[in-house]
Amino acid sequence: MPDVKIIGATGYGGLGMVELLLRHPEFRIAAVAATQDVGKPLSAVWPYLEGYCDLPLHAPDAPDFLAVPADVVVCSTPDGVGMVNAGRELSAGRKFLDFSGDFRFNSEDLYAEYARRLGKDPQHKAPELLPRAVYGLAELHRDELGRADLVGNPGCFAVSCILGLAPAVGDGLVERAGIVCDCKSGISGAGKKPSPSHHYPERYDSMNAYRLSGHQHVMEVERELTNLAGAEIAVAFTPQVVPVCRGILSCLYGRLAPGIDQKRLLSAYREFYAASPFVAVKDAASPVATGDVRESNRCVVTVAADERTGTFRAISHIDNLLKGQAGSAVQNLNLMFGYPETLGLDRPAAHP
Ligand SMILES: NC(=O)c1ccc[n+]([C@@H]2O[C@H](COP(=O)([O-])OP(=O)(O)OC[C@H]3O[C@@H](n4cnc5c(N)ncnc54)[C@H](OP(=O)(O)O)[C@@H]3O)[C@@H](O)[C@H]2O)c1
CATH class of the missing domain: 3.40.50.720 (NAD(P)-binding Rossmann-like Domain)
Known part of the structure; x- marks a missing residue:
């Protein structure tokens, strides 16, 4: 032992x-x-x-x-x-x-x-x-x-973004340029130490974006995605804090590669994570919330090809502390x- x-x-x-x-x-x-x-x-x-x-x-x-x-x-x-x-x-x-x-x-x-x-x-x-x-x-x-x-x-944001984007980037289902990571984290992401900006009255009914000029987790995300794509990937990353205790919701966007539809996206994600017991892939019709992964080691990724606008979307849900x-x-x-x-x-x- x-x-x-x-x-x-x-x-x-x-x-x-x-x-x-x-x-x-x-x-x-x-x-x-x-x-x-x-x-x-x-x-x-x-x-x-x-x-x-x-x-x-x-x-x-x-x-x-x-x-x-x-x-x-x-x-x-x-x-x-x-x-x-x-x-x-x-x-x-x-x-x-x-x-x-x-x-x-x-x-x-x-x-x-x-x-x-x-x-x-x-x-x-x-x-x-x-x-x-x-x-x-x-x-x-x-x-x-x-x-x-x-x-x-x-890093916690990095886990949610990398798992949410890896199959699309690795299989060329999304255009390499123009990927956006729009990420919300619960307050526990900042650890146990109190600070004025994490004081209850400042936090409980308020949301904010921060570190827009370059959050440190972007580096891990870009390094891992670049390795998967075999070509340089840069992402625009917007971290936000929302008034929940634990949970990260990352909404990941890009341009669908030519010919990619919902069926192809879903099957590629399911195949990519077939041997990964903690990652579940859902289609857009299945409602998911960060509450569905709270205190579990699961990452649930919802994939949605918006064929009308040519937009790729993956929504990644994790518990930041698990x-x-x-x-x-x-x-x-x-x-x-x-x-x-x-x-x-x-x-x-x-x-x-
Ligand atoms: N919170 C998240 O969601 C999250 C997710 C992924 C990764 N992380 C990373 O995980 C690490 C811990 O984060 P956390 O949120 O758990 O922080 P935390 O709640 O602030 O806890 C930090 C711990 O480190 C101890 N510590 C501080 N300075 C130390 C030192 N010089 N030597 C030894 N121990 C020291 C503290 O003990 P004392 O209070 O006694 O100093 C406390 O036990 C950080 O690097 C953070 O970036 C955090």
Whole structure:
């Protein structure tokens, strides 16, 4: 039974890992860490876990935390933390999975561009590790994940856009130029830390677009789509925040390639995801909402060819905290340790 250590266990992604691993038949949580509340049980910080995860919180660099044996370390922390921890863990023979942008790119230049978009230090602290990092989107990198010891889990918007566009871009069903990603996220996408713009009165009845000049997730989306198309793909991406807690709805548009109709679109998507247990493809007649994927690892993609206007549309629905974060991470851990991809994750959405 592989032991997992979680850094950032008190945040939304860390809690998602704890919740999923408590129900997982194979992985065991060995130790948890965060910067605040060190020494307290995790369940004292988050009482809903009392009796389920009472492990004490360690400081991430404390000798007692480093000494706990483990097979894999999961870092659910802000950008810049995973890169200073990964080398030490890999040298100790542990696998490492990071939730931030630290290991989503294989080159220093791409990382630097990513960091600049966030106003962070563009210098990667462990550039020698970048070439061995695998991008943690199982639907596109299943085989590499099976061999990986270092994984960069994807951004939540990126998961929804890539899964929604991959079959169309890969099969040439949509024109390469002019793809638009119009994406709405729930507020939990910003993590647990309160801020003035995420204060309840500012948020509960208001929606806004942000980072129009270049959201950091665009880079992952364009890199993956370019690899699939075998030609440069650029997308216009409009991230928005809407007053729900969890969920991402990405409306993806483009020009239909000549001769492509609804029947062809639907069959291509169904074929592309035939071996991907967490992706469901629907036609436009089936109503879907983010509520249908809440607390599940599923991505539901509705495809609609508007033949009247020649418009391609795919609507991608995920839970940002599951398929967009901890769910994908557990899916990746399953692959990294040779378990069935669905182990511990095969359950429907929580309704309502
Ligand atoms: N939220 C989403 O929908 C989502 C989706 C996909 C990916 N992500 C990415 O996943 C990561 C975690 O996001 P989140 O939303 O879970 O954030 P969060 O709720 O703010 O949690 C962050 C966690 O990291 C810990 N932490 C902060 N600085 C640290 C440091 N220097 N060393 C060790 N631990 C530290 C925090 O502990 P303390 O409070 O004790 O400092 C907390 O436990 C981020 O990189 C984020 O971009 C988020």
